[in-house]
Amino acid sequence: MNSNFIPISKPSITQLEIDYVTDAITSTWVSSLGPYIDRFEAEFAKFCGTKHAVAVSNGTVAIHLAVHALNIGKGDEVIMPNLSFIATANAVMLTGAKPVFTDIDPFNLCIDPAKIEALITPRTKAIMPVHLYGHPADMRAINAIAEKHSLMVIEDAAEAHGASIDDKKVGSWGRCATFSFYGNKNLTTGEGGMITTDDDNFAAKCRYLRDHAMSKEKRYWHTTMGFNYRMTNIQAALGCAQLERVEELMRKRQFVFDLYQNEFSSSDKIKLNRTSSWAHNSYWLVCAEIEGYTEAMRDELMLKLKDKNIDSRPYFYPMSMMPYISEKVDTPVTYSVYKNGINLPSYVDLTEDEIVYISKTLLSLV
Ligand SMILES: *Cc1c(COP(=O)(O)O)cnc(C)c1O
Numbered sequence: 001m002n003s004n005f006i007p008i009s010k011p012s013i014t015q016l017e018i019d020y021v022t023d024a025i026t027s028t029w030v031s032s033l034g035p036y037i038d039r040f041e042a043e044f045a046k047f048c049g050t051k052h053a054v055a056v057s058n059g060t061v062a063i064h065l066a067v068h069a070l071n072i073g074k075g076d077e078v079i080m081p082n083l084s085f086i087a088t089a090n091a092v093m094l095t096g097a098k099p100v101f102t103d104i105d106p107f108n109l110c111i112d113p114a115k116i117e118a119l120i121t122p123r124t125k126a127i128m129p130v131h132l133y134g135h136p137a138d139m140r141a142i143n144a145i146a147e148k149h150s151l152m153v154i155e156d157a158a159e160a161h162g163a164s165i166d167d168k169k170v171g172s173w174g175r176c177a178t179f180s181f182y183g184n185k186n187l188t189t190g191e192g193g194m195i196t197t198d199d200d201n202f203a204a205k206c207r208y209l210r211d212h213a214m215s216k217e218k219r220y221w222h223t224t225m226g227f228n229y230r231m232t233n234i235q236a237a238l239g240c241a242q243l244e245r246v247e248e249l250m251r252k253r254q255f256v257f258d259l260y261q262n263e264f265s266s267s268d269k270i271k272l273n274r275t276s277s278w279a280h281n282s283y284w285l286v287c288a289e290i291e292g293y294t295e296a297m298r299d300e301l302m303l304k305l306k307d308k309n310i311d312s313r314p315y316f317y318p319m320s321m322m323p324y325i326s327e328k329v330d331t332p333v334t335y336s337v338y339k340n341g342i343n344l345p346s347y348v349d350l351t352e353d354e355i356v357y358i359s360k361t362l363l364s365l366v
Pocket of ligand 1: 058059060061084085087088130156158159179180181182191192193
């Protein structure tokens with residue numbers, strides 16, 4: 001790969017990250033005990049406005065652990081948007097529960113609350129909104145439906161650290177929420193995840209289950225089947241540094257998006273992320289939808305961009321289409337929107353010149 005290639009994503013690593021990680025290794029606390037774990041959990045909870053945050057090994061197991069700890073499993077159904085990264089469905093399926101796919105709002109690409117109620121059955125246990133590409137789902141409407149039908153709400157906030165509705169951050173709206181700190185997410189720990197909640201008992205249960213459900217009174221005695229879903233102190237050190245810089249990182253993501261928006265504002269062929277009036281977007285990925293494009297045209301466009309040293313990626317495919325799920329569901333918006341959407345390079349160290357180059361190149365190709 002040549003040095004001019006502009007990747008889709010790149011973490012922002014400064015001397016602070018290097019210092020904290022070096023400190024963690026030097027201290028010899030390299031596994032899942034150590035001061036950075038406690039600090040990262042406490043500071044992340046504070047950032048989200050929740051009582052608890054439980055650090056785990058990645059965002060996928062965060063979902064699995066949360067769903068499992070809420071006693072959701074075989075015979076149960078969880079309603080989720082059809083457009084998401086596959087981990088949302090897989091982690092639920094791993095518990096034995098069935099994902100029930102619903103449609104999205106074409107404006108903000110998140111679950112459409114108006115489509116939820118028709119899918120509720122006696123087996124429905126929870127609604128799992130996804131804050132897609134950094135845009136918060138309509139949590140007020142979702143929580144109202146959940147309350148009416150006595151359902152739990154689990155936010156998949158993997159892509160939206162810092163996004164909010166009014167001043168209330170994602171991660172604090174549901175019974176619990178899950179985050180990812182994968183290398184391309186808004187905050188990273190390399191690999192990592194978090195569960196946030198206000199529920200004392202649920203948080204304690206998650207901590208217990210992530211550590212093989214080992215009895216506190218009797219070592220190597222396990223009262224139920226648990227997991228090793230622990231985060232390491234080294235990962236948490238990286239997370240502490242990122243969290244210290246979170247306001248800067250969020251400001252820069254907004255700045256990057258604004259520069260793109262400026263370049264595309266007069267195009268009637270391409271529209272970028274839309275943000276609902278009640279939402280504060282954390283702009284994980286810049287989304288570009290190309291009017292009238294088919295899947296084949298989109299794939300060809302991405303190859304042409306690559307020739308010009310610009311990385312891009314397609315929107316997620318509807319999860320219901322995956323061969324091991326292969327379900328026809330009534331989600332027309334999802335089935336149409338995924339075909340002409342791509343994500344453009346989105347990271348805080350992109351220069352203004354690069355953004356102008358990417359935008360002008362894309363506009364010249366459509
Ligand atoms: C990234 C992501 C996950 C999974 O996180 P990992 O840390 O990669 O396991 C889950 N859900 C969504 C919506 C994601 O984007």
